[in-house]
């Protein structure tokens with residue numbers, strides 16, 4: 001059986017050896033204290049996944065779980081070289097960018113009668129069909145469309161051969177354990193193995209695998225097959241937005257050398273030392289914010305264990321980054337063109 005390193009242990013190791021990225025413990029504590037009043041609000045809770053986001057499924061059934069699987073299989077690399085010309089999708093009179101443009105294209109296909117979330121369909125999709133489903137409403141196409149085609153065919157075949165054609169079968173096999181589901185995903189779907197080597201040690205982030213578990217928990221509303229009792233064991237999802245917001249909130253810092261490279265729009269490769277430090281320190285920084293939040297609630301005598309975990313913190317910070325684009329414009333995000341985030 002293959003050994004999958006723990007993203008949290010990887011993050012601790014990376015943060016301890018990082019040269020160009022540092023976690024500011026005091027800054028993390030300040031962020032936790034600033035979130036204290038928000039934790040009990042709707043946008044911090046599990047219900048926010050549906051109530052705040054009109055493109056997410058309303059249902060909690062097999063089709064909704066298969067929607068999550070398809071979207072998270074393609075949930076990567078939406079950034080464009082020039083901010084002003086990027087992939088956009090118009091859906092129901094609204095124009096969506098970034099991650100939401102992917103969701104809009106999926107919902108547009110479903111409305112057009114294309115069974116895009118069915119494994120029997122995407123297992124044998126042609127490249128032209130993928131290009132059609134994910135067509136852009138600008139001149140800029142969805143990045144990495146060939147990789148997306150390959151991954152759709154590959155994961156569709158696995159779902160058909162091993163899980164009766166639905167990711168819900170995989171969820172049921174996890175017996176309400178987030179960690180078991182995470183490992184089933186890593187064992188069966190190679191494109192989710194988001195790993196690197198850092199200081200000669202194999203480290204992991206598993207961004208899409210962990211967000212797939214989290215979004216499954218969310219779409220099933222934490223009930224039934226989705227009532228994972230160990231959901232708090234997940235880390236945040238190391239994408240290219242969370243680091244940006246952590247630096248903006250002064251919980252994490254970049255060296256002058258790295259900041260200069262980021263400002264110049266340097267294209268990093270997946271696994272580069274700076275990229276691994278940015279992602280690992282982001283995970284470790286959020287683990288500290290979670291810890292501090294728990295402590296603040298303990299002190300106030302209010303047990304909020306079920307309300308505070310890395311998943312809900314991540315969703316909140318990611319939505320915050322989306323809603324505060326203007327204030328964050330001076331903090332560059334790191335550019336990597338890859339299938340992992």
Ligand SMILES: Nc1nc2c(c(CN[C@H]3C=C[C@H](O)[C@@H]3O)cn2[C@@H]2O[C@H](COP(=O)(O)O)[C@@H](O)[C@H]2O)c(=O)[nH]1
Pocket residue numbers: 048049053056075076077078079097098099100211236237238239240241242314315318319322341
């Ligand atoms: N850490 C983290 N990364 C996330 C998400 C999501 C979508 N989840 C939402 C859906 C329902 C929930 O309520 C969440 O709000 C996408 N991404 C990543 O962001 C990047 C795209 O950014 P932009 O170009 O600005 O759209 C890209 O790497 C993508 O993989 C998240 O939640 N956490």
